Ligand SMILES: NC(=O)C1=CN([C@@H]2O[C@H](COP(=O)(O)OP(=O)(O)OC[C@H]3O[C@@H](n4cnc5c(N)ncnc54)[C@H](OP(=O)(O)O)[C@@H]3O)[C@@H](O)[C@H]2O)C=CC1
């Protein structure tokens with residue numbers, strides 16, 4: 001299968017390495033010429049779960065027309081980068097080709113559908129963890145399944161969906177087809193709604209949320225609001241989101257959430273696709289979401305200082 005992957009970050013590099021190793025034709029699309037040159041010249045180093053180093057030479061380009069039409073295009077950029085990534089889809093998707101988002105949060109599918117329509121889109125969700133250590137160096141940090149399914153409006157055939165699942169399995173990944181991908185997307189979203197912004201604001205590691213009652217109270221309240229929003233929108237996530245959040249905090253106790261990592265690295269966060277989407281949906285569906293609104297505002301204010309450099313109004 002010819003596969004394009006938009007976004008040579010933690011996820012994109014990981015899937016590129018594993019899929020190429022399993023015999024697929026993989027092309028990574030970057031948008032930064034210097035990084036593309038580096039990735040072309042140097043092997044990607046993947047540190048496996050067992051601590052082994054593996055090197056991969058990948059096909060990396062920064063212009064979509066150099067790749068041409070593909071059977072499958074993976075979108076592995078951060079949520080605020082989806083619009084620019086989606087603009088490349090018409091060049092990358094063959095007739096009958098499919099695009100699959102493996103991103104966190106919600107809203108990415110809609111952004112992609114605005115460019116290519118919903119018919120040839122698939123959604124995926126994964127709890128595997130990959131850390132970008134530096135350009136071209138990643139660590140596989142946690143095992144987890146990849147669930148793939150047809151979101152509303154998708155007309156991807158059973159045969160194509162099964163073929164894609166098989167391609168991921170062939171790469172040694174625990175990949176499964178799911179009949180209700182939106183429930184799976186929301187299951188992950190509910191966890192991110194509780195953990196990400198609260199850890200980013202408090203700088204606590206995931207496990208520390210369990211021993212900080214004030215932080216846990218805020219995270220739980222955000223999840224309760226999101227749960228009500230999911231139900232009002234007709235989605236049916238798995239029950240007991242708070243006990244699932246507790247389990248994730250235990251299982252990833254020593255992790256810094258991706259949003260905390262973004263804040264520490266002074267990068268824009270995915271707040272708009274996580275708590276921000278709960279607020280937007282809450283307005284439409286008339287569900288009160290004051291805690292999510294507050295968390296979104298606080299993270300946006302934090303980002304303003306970090307990303308634009310609007311700090312240091314008061315100098316020492
Ligand atoms: N890492 C993980 O363990 C997991 C991540 N996810 C989700 O997967 C998504 C990707 O995460 P992750 O890989 O960690 O993120 P990264 O920031 O590591 O990777 C995204 C990459 O895409 C690049 N990019 C941005 N815009 C474009 C574009 N227009 N064309 C080509 N490349 C582009 C970015 O460049 P630049 O460096 O310039 O920003 C960056 O290299 C997120 O939604 C995340 O929440 C889900 C589960 C696990």
Ligand SMILES: CC(C)(CO)C(=O)C(=O)O
Nearest residue numbers: 195252255256257258259
């Ligand atoms: C599951 C969790 C919270 C793990 O850190 C995550 O998905 C993230 O950090 O974005």
